Amino acid sequence: MRRTARAIIHYDALVHNFNRVRQLAPDSRIIAVIKADAYGHGMIQAAKTLQQADGFAVACIKEAIALREAGIQQPVTVFQGFQTAEQLQQAIKFQLRPVIHQAHQIELLEQNSEGHLSVWFKVDTGMGRLGIRPDDVNDLWQRLQQCSCIDDVGLMSHFANADDPEHDVNRRQIDYFRQLSRRFNVETSMSNSAAIISFPDMQGDWVRPGIMLYGSSPLLGKTAEELGLKPVMQLESEIIAINYLKKGDTIGYGSQWVCPEDMPVGVVAIGYGDGYPRHAASGTPVYLNQQRTQIIGRVSMDMITIDLRPLDQVTVGDPVELWGEHVSVDEVATSAGTIGYELLCQVSACRLV
Numbered sequence: 001m002r003r004t005a006r007a008i009i010h011y012d013a014l015v016h017n018f019n020r021v022r023q024l025a026p027d028s029r030i031i032a033v034i035k036a037d038a039y040g041h042g043m044i045q046a047a048k049t050l051q052q053a054d055g056f057a058v059a060c061i062k063e064a065i066a067l068r069e070a071g072i073q074q075p076v077t078v079f080q081g082f083q084t085a086e087q088l089q090q091a092i093k094f095q096l097r098p099v100i101h102q103a104h105q106i107e108l109l110e111q112n113s114e115g116h117l118s119v120w121f122k123v124d125t126g127m128g129r130l131g132i133r134p135d136d137v138n139d140l141w142q143r144l145q146q147c148s149c150i151d152d153v154g155l156m157s158h159f160a161n162a163d164d165p166e167h168d169v170n171r172r173q174i175d176y177f178r179q180l181s182r183r184f185n186v187e188t189s190m191s192n193s194a195a196i197i198s199f200p201d202m203q204g205d206w207v208r209p210g211i212m213l214y215g216s217s218p219l220l221g222k223t224a225e226e227l228g229l230k231p232v233m234q235l236e237s238e239i240i241a242i243n244y245l246k247k248g249d250t251i252g253y254g255s256q257w258v259c260p261e262d263m264p265v266g267v268v269a270i271g272y273g274d275g276y277p278r279h280a281a282s283g284t285p286v287y288l289n290q291q292r293t294q295i296i297g298r299v300s301m302d303m304i305t306i307d308l309r310p311l312d313q314v315t316v317g318d319p320v321e322l323w324g325e326h327v328s329v330d331e332v333a334t335s336a337g338t339i340g341y342e343l344l345c346q347v348s349a350c351r352l353v
């Protein structure tokens, strides 16, 4: 039996957003980032839909192997690279492109005498997460060049604040990355979704869009619609009950929402067990019967309650959009004190896709 809560994936919108990246970065090759099950949209299906991508990127070797086993032939970047000799062997066998971000990986490459692979040399220009620290760059770059199993090496880094173009750290990251690109003179990759838009002159040889492909805005203060992006995921459920509460009645756990008048309240079959955020506050928009209304009271595990005062003629079984075409995932994220990324990823963890 079909579950009432469901995530519908609009693959045409995924292609639309990919083409939007092409417009924004016409001179770069595009690595479509499909880690975390394509941000909750289904990794294999997303990869098959984005046939035109020049490459894909995932977080770990296991995801990359799943892509190869599904017949995906493009270059596959592995952001976390390999941690063990066994994983290095897998990277070679499946012709993956791992990220080299620490000395330990270079030791494994030095000990390896068979096979070939291309890699990314990732420098920490200011993100402070994965990446070779500036003090070690020269030494490790030299050692990497001497590894007999290495084909191409690209230079990569990652912005910490591309969503906020005015942030000071951006300038430092850009200056340092430019300096390294001039010194090493290899192909480069620096830009995630936000940077593709904020810093067009940093697009380099390969751009790495993730969130924008799924139609969520990568920039603070700009909506996805303003950026020409279309929502890919439509999260829906249905009204399962309509209650008529009296003035002064309270709704849900904690009894925090108090009815200001006699009013109709809809119960919708979706909750945090389905990936809808528990922290979505009263006032978070939902859409049904061609109108927006809002959630009232706390989100439960399998249910939410919504204000039906603005609507006439609601019946049990009416579909409700939690996010998608009429309510952006970014609005819901803001109401829940988080980001669209988290909400989208949460849905595949709940197996709605």
Ligand SMILES: *Cc1c(COP(=O)(O)O)cnc(C)c1O
Binding pocket: 033, 035, 079, 158, 191, 192, 193, 194, 208, 209, 210, 211, 212, 218
């Ligand atoms: C996730 C990730 C991306 C994609 O970022 P978006 O903000 O989703 O565009 C790019 N590069 C790296 C290294 C990442 O981890």
